[in-house]
Amino acid sequence: MLAEFEHYLKAQTGLPEETIRQVSSLATKHTLRRQEPILSPGQVCQHKAFIVKGLVRTFNLTADGNEHILQFSPENTWTLDVESYDKQVPSLVNISAIEQSQVLLWHKTDFDALLTAIPAFKQFSERLISRNIYYNRQRILTILGGTPEEKYEDFIRTFPTLLSRLPLHMIAGYLGMSVKTLTRIRHAQLQRS
Amino acid sequence: MLAEFEHYLKAQTGLPEETIRQVSSLATKHTLRRQEPILSPGQVCQHKAFIVKGLVRTFNLTADGNEHILQFSPENTWTLDVESYDKQVPSLVNISAIEQSQVLLWHKTDFDALLTAIPAFKQFSERLISRNIYYNRQRILTILGGTPEEKYEDFIRTFPTLLSRLPLHMIAGYLGMSVKTLTRIRHAQLQRS
DNA sequence: TGAAATTATGGACAAATGACCTTGTTTAAC
DNA sequence: GTTAAACAAGGTCATTTGTCCATAATTTCA
Incomplete structure (x- = not known):
């Protein structure tokens, strides 16, 4: 499970083995069954999650039972509720597995430490965030249009x-x-x- | 025109006068007439804009003449096409004034220099970006729902x-x-x- | 101030969409 | 392997939404 992640990070960043090991050593392995939640409304999002295998969705349930999906997260992508994670406030969304999935979790404290310790990792992280911004903008246009x-x-x-x-x-x-x-x-x- | 901005930045960040002057000294003043564009599709977004007075919108025109609006930017807010600005690629959107407006423009080169030189300003900038991310997420849910x-x-x-x-x-x-x-x-x- | 442009609203009609229901099929779980 | 659950698809009907049109009011700018 760690091997897949390390391979991904190597391919994406070109960081040296040792640094990659440093990142992965702080992760917790987790297996999710179908429909098993990582985060539920009311909880504070404590972790960043990397999907090693499987498929996860972020969604919101309305009062009348409708499901609005913010994001699908397949293999080799990350997921979390940014707002809850950043501000450490209760989340409004659900994050849960669609298929049986394997994920790696980093606690915010550890992840922040990594970002500080490894500038290139921070850069990588910012690149992911930017991509997400662009994607959401485009999505708004598509939904509107x-x-x-x-x-x-x-x-x-x-x-x-x-x-x-x-x-x-x-x-x-x-x-x-x-x-x-x-x-x-x-x-x-x-x-x- | 500078005075309003300096007052805004002071209130938002608590930065010392001198630093604030350093930021505002690199801005270019600009007055926009109604409907006057700051950015048109095909152009590369070279500037960050702060709206001192007036109202600006970011939008996309479809082939059949429909207008999809990504953002309204009133007084004391910022605007730009992030993706075009970050990557320095041609923009796909229009940014133009709704009312007669006064704006301050920073060229990317200058703004990047400020971010590097003034860590607290960089933090402030990141706070704005975060806010935008949260807002767009919420907007997607509202549009979907x-x-x-x-x-x-x-x-x-x-x-x-x-x-x-x-x-x-x-x-x-x-x-x-x-x-x-x-x-x-x-x-x-x-x-x- | 006066002419031109922009804006808000409404009517009529067609088309698109959703809610509710049923059926047959596929998939998952014990 | 069998049972239960989840799923895709289709029919029907009421409702919503959009397009096209005309009109009246308001705003802009020369």
């Missing part, structure tokens, strides 16, 4: 490999439309092809 | 002072709905009250 069909096609383009791993109702929850609409779109696309 | 009416009410709650300064079609462009829908909502609310 497109027809449901355009949103769906955009989703496929952005996450081609996730399509087959996600139930439709989660894709709907990510795109902000009903399952019915999604079904209709796919039906229409089949007709055409 | 609510009925048009909820989105409109959320808008009023978030930007109570902007309501009267914006034409309806811009609010619609920010919320991702047609002007007609907005009109209907307001009509319904009048009936009820």
Whole structure:
């Protein structure tokens, strides 16, 4: 489990073995069953999580039981509730496994120490944050702009490999439309092809 | 014009006069007429802008002439196209004045120098970025989730002072709905009250 | 001040979407 | 391997939303 992460970090940063070991040595291994939560509303987000294997989602449940999905986190990506983590205030969102997953967790204290101790690691971390900012901006434009069909096609383009791993109702929850609409779109696309 | 900014920065950071002067001394003053652009698609975003007075919007024009608004920037806020600015690549968005506005511009080179030279200023800058991240996350949830009416009410709650300064079609462009829908909502609310 | 542009609203109609239900299939779990 | 749960898809209908149009009010700027 650590080996995969170390390989990832090496490929992404080119940091020396020793430094990489330093990072991974502070992680806790964790296996999640399907639907098992890492974070629930009301809890303070204490950890940064790296997904070694599996698939995790960040979402919000509305009063009427609807699920709005902020993020899917597959292998080799990170996840956390930034706002809760940064400010150490109770979270408003759920983070939980879609598939059985293996994750590495760093406690905020340890992770902060790593960022301070290893400038190149901090740079890497900032690069990830930037990417997230750009992505969310683009996502807002897509949600604002497109027809449901355009949103769906955009989703496929952005996450081609996730399509087959996600139930439709989660894709709907990510795109902000009903399952019915999604079904209709796919039906229409089949007709055409 | 500088005085307002210096007052803002003092209030926000508590930095000493001298440092504040150091920051403001690198700014260029600029007055914008209504509808005058600061940034157009295809250009590289070279500056960070602080709005001293007026109101500016960041938006995207679709092929069919629809306007999707990413951000409103009133007095005492900052604006730029982060992605274009960070990477120095051509922008995809427009930034332009809604009202006649006064802005201060820092060239990226100068602003980067300030961030390096003044750690407390860098911290302040990071705080602003964080705030923006939280806000965009929340915005995605709101857009995904609510009925048009909820989105409109959320808008009023978030930007109570902007309501009267914006034409309806811009609010619609920010919320991702047609002007007609907005009109209907307001009509319904009048009936009820 | 006066002409031109922008803005808000409303009507009518068509199209898109969601809610609710059923059915058959696939997947997971014990 | 069997049972239970989750899932995709389709039908129907009511509602919502958008487009296109016209009109009246307001604002801008020369």
